[in-house]
Amino acid sequence: MIISIASGKGGTGKTTVATNLALSLGSAVQLLDCDVEEPNAHLFIHPNFDQTETVTAPVPEVDMNKCSLCGKCGDICQFKAIVVVGETVLPFEELCHSCGGCMAVCPEKAITEKGRELGVIQKGHCNGIEFIHGKLRVGEAMSPPLIKKVLSYTDPAKLTIVDAPPGTSCPVIESMKPADFVLLVTEPTPFGLYDLKLAVGAVKILNIPCGLVINRSDLGDAKVIEYANQEDLPILMEIPFDRRIAEAYSRGDMIVEVMPEWKERFLALYEKIISHVNDYI
Amino acid sequence: MKELVVISGKGGTGKTSLMGAFASLAENKILCDADVDAADLHLIMNPDVRKRYDFQSGNTAVIDQGRCTECGVCIDLCRWKAIGDDFKIKSIECEGCGVCVYFCPERAIDFPENTCGEWYISDTRFGPMVHARLGIAEENSGKLVTLVRQEARKLGEEKNLKLILSDGPPGVGCPVIASIGGASAVLIVTEPTVSGKHDMQRVAQLAAHFKVPAMICVNKFDLNLELTQNIENFARENELSCLGRIPFDPIFTWAMVQGQTVFEYNTGSKAGQAIKQIWHILADKMKL
Numbered sequence: 001m002i003i004s005i006a007s008g009k010g011g012t013g014k015t016t017v018a019t020n021l022a023l024s025l026g027s028a029v030q031l032l033d034c035d036v037e038e039p040n041a042h043l044f045i046h047p048n049f050d051q052t053e054t055v056t057a058p059v060p061e062v063d064m065n066k067c068s069l070c071g072k073c074g075d076i077c078q079f080k081a082i083v084v085v086g087e088t089v090l091p092f093e094e095l096c097h098s099c100g101g102c103m104a105v106c107p108e109k110a111i112t113e114k115g116r117e118l119g120v121i122q123k124g125h126c127n128g129i130e131f132i133h134g135k136l137r138v139g140e141a142m143s144p145p146l147i148k149k150v151l152s153y154t155d156p157a158k159l160t161i162v163d164a165p166p167g168t169s170c171p172v173i174e175s176m177k178p179a180d181f182v183l184l185v186t187e188p189t190p191f192g193l194y195d196l197k198l199a200v201g202a203v204k205i206l207n208i209p210c211g212l213v214i215n216r217s218d219l220g221d222a223k224v225i226e227y228a229n230q231e232d233l234p235i236l237m238e239i240p241f242d243r244r245i246a247e248a249y250s251r252g253d254m255i256v257e258v259m260p261e262w263k264e265r266f267l268a269l270y271e272k273i274i275s276h277v278n279d280y281i
Numbered sequence: 282m283k284e285l286v287v288i289s290g291k292g293g294t295g296k297t298s299l300m301g302a303f304a305s306l307a308e309n310k311i312l313c314d315a316d317v318d319a320a321d322l323h324l325i326m327n328p329d330v331r332k333r334y335d336f337q338s339g340n341t342a343v344i345d346q347g348r349c350t351e352c353g354v355c356i357d358l359c360r361w362k363a364i365g366d367d368f369k370i371k372s373i374e375c376e377g378c379g380v381c382v383y384f385c386p387e388r389a390i391d392f393p394e395n396t397c398g399e400w401y402i403s404d405t406r407f408g409p410m411v412h413a414r415l416g417i418a419e420e421n422s423g424k425l426v427t428l429v430r431q432e433a434r435k436l437g438e439e440k441n442l443k444l445i446l447s448d449g450p451p452g453v454g455c456p457v458i459a460s461i462g463g464a465s466a467v468l469i470v471t472e473p474t475v476s477g478k479h480d481m482q483r484v485a486q487l488a489a490h491f492k493v494p495a496m497i498c499v500n501k502f503d504l505n506l507e508l509t510q511n512i513e514n515f516a517r518e519n520e521l522s523c524l525g526r527i528p529f530d531p532i533f534t535w536a537m538v539q540g541q542t543v544f545e546y547n548t549g550s551k552a553g554q555a556i557k558q559i560w561h562i563l564a565d566k567m568k569l
Contacts, residue, residue, distance in 0.1 A: 008319050010292010010451040015476065037452035038290050038483060040476035078340065078379045099378030100360055138483055139490045141423065141455035166292045166451055167318035169415060169422045173373065189537050191297065195319040201417040205373070219531055221538050243504075246529075250505035252475035 002160040003273060004179035006203075008195030010166035012185045013215035013239065016249060018163040019044040020256050024266035027128030030158045034175040035165040036119060036134035036146045043252050047124030047131035055134065055149045056115030057142065059096045060103060062089045066110035073102035073111060094141065118146045123153070130158065147174045154178065168198040176203065181277050182210040183236070188220035193227060200231065209280040211273065216241040236272045237265065282437050283465040283567060284430075284445040286315065288488075290480030292451035294472045295500040298533045299556065300448040301325040301542040304407040306560045307569070310444040312405065313433035314412035315460040317398065317425045322448045327540055328403030328410050336398040336413065336428065338421040339377040342370050348389035355381035355390065373418060397421050400429055402436060409436055423459035426450070430460065444569060453480075453487045461493050466567055468524070469497045473508035481512065485521055495521050496566065498559050502526035522566060525559040527552050 005018045015033075019041050022031040033041040042049075060073070060082055071084045081095035082102050093116045103111040119136040134150040136143050143165075151174075154160050164175035176182050182203045186196040196212075203210045212228055217238035228235050239245070248258040256263045287296045287303075300322060304312055314322040342363075344355070349368050356364045359381055363374035370381075382390045397420065400413035411433040415422050433445050449460040449467070461467050467488050471481035481497065488495040497516050502509040509526060516523045528551055536546035543553045563569075 009321070010319075012293060035452075037454040037457075038476075038480040040291070040479060043475040043479055076379065076383050078377060097376055097378055098360065099376060099380050100358070101378055101380040101383065104358060104380060105383065136454060138453055138486045139458075141458050143454045167422075168417050169318045169456075170418075170420050171454070173418050177373075189534055190324045190540065191321040191537060194321060194324055198319060198417055205418050219534050246501075246504055250472075250474040250477075250508060 001277065002154060002162060002179045003181050003183055004162040004164050004176045005183045005185060006164040006172060006176055006199055007166055007185045008168060008199035009186070009192050012187050012192060013213070014185050015040045015044065015163055016255065017183065017185050017213055018161050020254055020262065021266050021270060022129050022161050023127065023254055024256050024263045025159065025270060028158050030130045030132070030155055030160045031163070032150050032153065032160060033133035033163045034147045034150050035163055036136045036143050036150065037165060039133040039135055041163050042131065042133055044254055045126050045129065045131055047126040049122045049124035051123040053121045055118050055121055055146050057098045057118050057145050058100070058113035059093045059098065059116045060091045060111045061114045062091065063110045063112070064088065066108045068108050070107060072105045072107065076101040076105045098145070118142060121149060130155070143171045144174045147171055151178060168202045173202060173206070176206055176208065179208055181273050182208050183213060183273065184210055185213045185215055186224055187216050188214055188222070188224040192220070193224050196224065197227070200233065209276055211236040211276055213237045213239065213269070215239045234276060237269045282434065282443055282445060283569065284447060285567065286447040286449045286461050286464045286467045287470060288449035288457060288461065288467050288484055289451055289470045290453065290484035291472070291477050294470045294477060295533060296470050297321045297325070297448055298537060298543065299470055300446060302544060302553070302556045303446055303560060305542045305544050306557065307444055307446060309442045310408060310446050311433050311437040311440070311442050312407065312410035313429055313445050313447040314410070315426050315430055315447045316450040317413040317415045317429065318422050318450060318456060320412055320414060323412055325537065325540060325542060326405040326407065326410055328401070328405045328412065330401045330403045332402040334400050335396050336400050336425050337394050338397050338424050339395045340379065340392045341372050341375045341377055341395055342379070342381050343391045343393065344368055344370055345389045345391060348387050350387055352386060354384050354386060358384055395419070398425055400425065400432065402432070409440065411436060423455040426456050426459035453483050457484065457487065458491070461488060462491055464493050466494045466496060468563065469495055470500055471497055471512060472501045473499055473505040473512060478508060478512050482515065485519060496524050496563065497521050498524045498527065500527045501529040503528050524562045525555060527555045527559070
């Protein structure tokens with residue numbers, strides 16, 4: 001089973017929930033950090049990374065000895081990533097979406113593909129948890145292929161917890177798509193509510209069951225709860241603001257280690273998720 | 282005209298609340314919400330929308346079942362596995378590359394342009410504002426960010442303003458790259474947490490990569506004094522100006538609940554005083 005943890009708004013506590021849930025459940029759990037732009041879960045889980053893999057995307061390479069400068073590659077490319085200029089062909093690798101169109105259309109078979117580095121994937125373990133994250137190369141714009149690669153390591157024999165990036169556009173959709181359940185972490189503020197509505201919209205497009213965790217539940221107003229009731233979204237957990245939690249987080253400490261009574265609550269959260277998934281089926 | 286973009290790496294460090302506060306301190310400026318994916322600045326600015334435009338970008342393939350002979354050429358060529366065995370295209374998987382459209386022997390695939398969102402020119406109590414809303418699950422957020430920044434610049438120049446205040450997105454990927462290119466400076470709002478520091482370092486590296494001068498300020502600094510010091514040391518070693526520290530203060534949340542800036546909510550808060558100081562140093566550094 002795959003549980004994706006997402007939010008819309010950043011900084012609501014996705015990583016806190018993902019890491020504490022994983023640690024509470026212990027073995028037979030995989031934690032995949034798909035926030036490849038700013039991966040943070042490892043700062044709390046402290047895995048021993050023992051494997052690193054460079055992830056590349058295929059981009060065109062033109063053999064000018066074969067090229068007849070016909071310009072078909074430039075015509076088919078929707079992303080302006082390859083153009084014929086004078087007596088040569090210029091590929092713009094950072095604009096390329098790796099569709100392979102230019103290679104397929106080239107009548108001279110002058111185009112082959114080479115890899116362009118998007119980032120790295122690191123794998124490790126900690127306390128029985130299998131941990132995998134992607135790290136986008138700084139300066140690189142294209143995160144979805146790296147997210148897909150992280151998700152390709154999903155082990156169906158395990159419970160997979162996915163820490164998704166913030167927002168509601170392509171990287172988030174990518175991280176939610178394979179999920180059996182999406183846990184949306186929000187805060188009871190106008191920003192939290194507005195971005196939650198967007199995230200719920202995304203989950204609905206994908207037709208996946210979801211539930212809420214309200215973080216800092218006593219700092220704000222009651223509108224998130226009103227919205228949840230209106231939309232029939234189950235509130236599965238509330239985490240009140242506690243300076244001890246905020247300070248523990250700042251140091252990279254886990255709530256369930258600093259305040260062990262929280263382990264039971266995260267286990268209860270998991271039980272509720274399971275029962276919602278079963279109801280949905 | 283100058284442009285300041287507020288970014289953070291990590292989400293939820295206080296970018297938009299700080300932008301709201303700056304909006305009430307800066308003069309002769311135009312506001313720009315460059316976080317089009319989860320735009321929140323309008324919740325404080327309560328903009329009066331004057332003009333509304335569709336944002337069209339990219340295309341999605343659609344198979345005309347009447348003309349399709351189910352030859353399978355498209356399925357073989359599609360690298361996104363967007364075409365099902367039933368010869369229907371899953372639009373959420375379609376990258377808009379047009380390869381299937383080009384190679385379909387029956388010309389049975391249409392390729393309409395997507396309307397991915399809307400963008401707006403508005404008036405606010407702090408002056409004009411350009412903002413946008415990217416449709417849920419849409420692509421091309423970087424292009425929409427570029428568009429709102431261009432339009433803010435155009436309008437600012439028409440109105441003879443001297444500053445664009447842009448609220449940037451979290452992360453270091455496509456929308457952030459689109460939000461900082463060519464800016465006069467970025468302000469990185471960070472927090473003294475292991476994740477705040479980690480993400481600040483990556484986004485500072487990004488700003489350096491694109492040669493945009495970067496400054497930092499530490500929000501909620503009193504949550505972890507040691508880490509605040511640590512972040513400021515990193516900043517100094519990497520030639521990032523440290524503009525100051527803002528204490529943890531629930532006033533940010535209370536003001537947000539009222540749809541107000543921290544100054545409108547309370548004129549004398551400690552957090553507000555700290556922001557004023559930061560603004561004065563920033564204005565001095567940017568020669569505003």
